[in-house]
Amino acid sequence: MATTDFDSEIRQLKATMHTIEQVLDVDGMRREIAELEEQAGSPDLWDNQENAQRVTGRLSQLNGELERFTSLVDRIDDLAVLVEMGQEENDADTLAEADADLERIKKSAEALEVRTLLNGEYDAREAIVSVRAGAGGVDAADFAEQLMRMYTRWAERNKYPVEVFDVSYAEEAGIKSAEFAIHAPYGYGTLSVEAGTHRLVRISPFDNQGRRQTSFAAVEVVPVLEQTDNIEVDENDLRVDVFRSGGPGGQSVNTTDSAVRLTHLPTGIVVSCQNEKSQLQNKASAMVVLKAKLLARKKAEEAALKKDLKGDVAASWGDQMRNYVLNPYQLVKDLRTGHESGNPSAVLDGDIDDFIEAGIRWRRGGVEQG
Incomplete structure (x- = not known):
């Protein structure tokens, strides 16, 4: 030695x-x-x-x-x-x-x-992360749920609190979408490099013929607002829908219509929250997410930097920024930085620090091949 x-x-x-x-x-x-x-x-x-x-x-x-x-x-x-x-x-x-x-x-x-590379206007903020199933049917919904778990496990490893606002479960397995905050210093600057389309290749556990399936999921990251951010929402621009919270398989979480869905009519942005017990609390939490998304949209439009703030979230073939291949070989590879890992299980269990670091260096023009 x-x-x-x-x-x-x-x-x-x-x-x-x-x-x-x-x-x-x-x-x-x-x-x-x-x-x-x-x-x-x-x-x-x-x-x-x-x-x-x-x-x-x-x-x-x-x-x-x-x-x-x-x-x-x-x-x-x-x-x-x-x-x-x-x-x-x-x-x-x-x-x-x-x-x-x-x-x-x-x-x-x-x-x-x-x-020290995180010196953007909002990099020091905490982050709101959205995960959405893309092309690929039930496999995509299952993949979206795996990505949500990946980020929450990453937060747990770093002792960062996670606040789940909303999870929309798919019928057979997995999730259609999820919205959650990660209360970490520099959470936005750190996780914003995860925004974009993620692609999974594996033998589908939902295919009785055991065929290989490709599926996609989109990740969006926006900064949490602070008191100094001037984002006003006119109540007349909102459609508010209330519904009963639900869990996997349609199981009722409570017996009242406490979940809230906000639709911002001018932009078409839709936000739901069903984490809290009361309708008022859920509406307040949904407004936090909505204002964060409106801030991201406003700044993106002002600076013409939509990809920097929100990433490419088309969630379809040709748009992916990272591949997770479980078959015929085991490899996770970031297509922007070239960083890769031969242990997809560890990555999907939250071991993503190296990918994040490579992404931050890449974004700041200091890509390190790994």
Whole structure:
């Protein structure tokens, strides 16, 4: 087994952190934190609720980013001390511990380096994810459900809360569509690279002749709104339908018409929510999603950047951005970045960090072939 060149590795880590420090503008971040703390300490801060939420939200975000950076610098310094102790005492156990720490720190540094690429207008926001079955019948519905599980499992792995707004179940298996929020810092910037059409190739479990089937599902990602976003919805532009919440196989979730479907007549955007127990709560949650979609649409139109904000969601042949092949071989491949994995089961179980990282680098013009 090759001996780790700790001196070289630590020098490289410190060089990476220096670059990250410049990109993040850590000194500027500290100055802004000091200014915001002064504003936050003002006795009349909450006289203006909108400004107060902006100040406290920005302060929390900056403190989190600074803590992430400084704690990683401290971990690298601690690693250097551990290596020095192990080398002086020629202690194999200490050096093995240092080797394990080195790998963890390198992974954290890579993740922070990718985070510095998330500097778009809405990248710091949490994300609302929509998954919709495309061409492929029952296999597509089943695939859509697998993708929903993939993203929720990814969130669970990272300890990010998931809030499901609506799931429309298909008749035989799987789902027609689903809408859910992932409450993660930089959730939109991170997951927006997942937007587009996903393609599955496998032996269909729903075909009694065991034939190979190709199916599609579309993923859309929009940023969660903040109080400072100016999105007004005229009640006259809305059609509100109420219905009874339902689960797989048409099973009733409750006995009242509490689920709400909002149709925004000028744009045709339809949003449903059946997660909450009351009609009012469901309407409020549906409005959150609707406004987020209207914001994405507005900004896309203003900047003529529809593909950047929402991705290509046609969900049909020729539009796919990632292939999941389970037969005749096992491979998941992103067609934009070239990144691939020979373990589709792990990917569909939420192991998508490498795909996301490659997507972020690709989007920022720094594609790494993997």
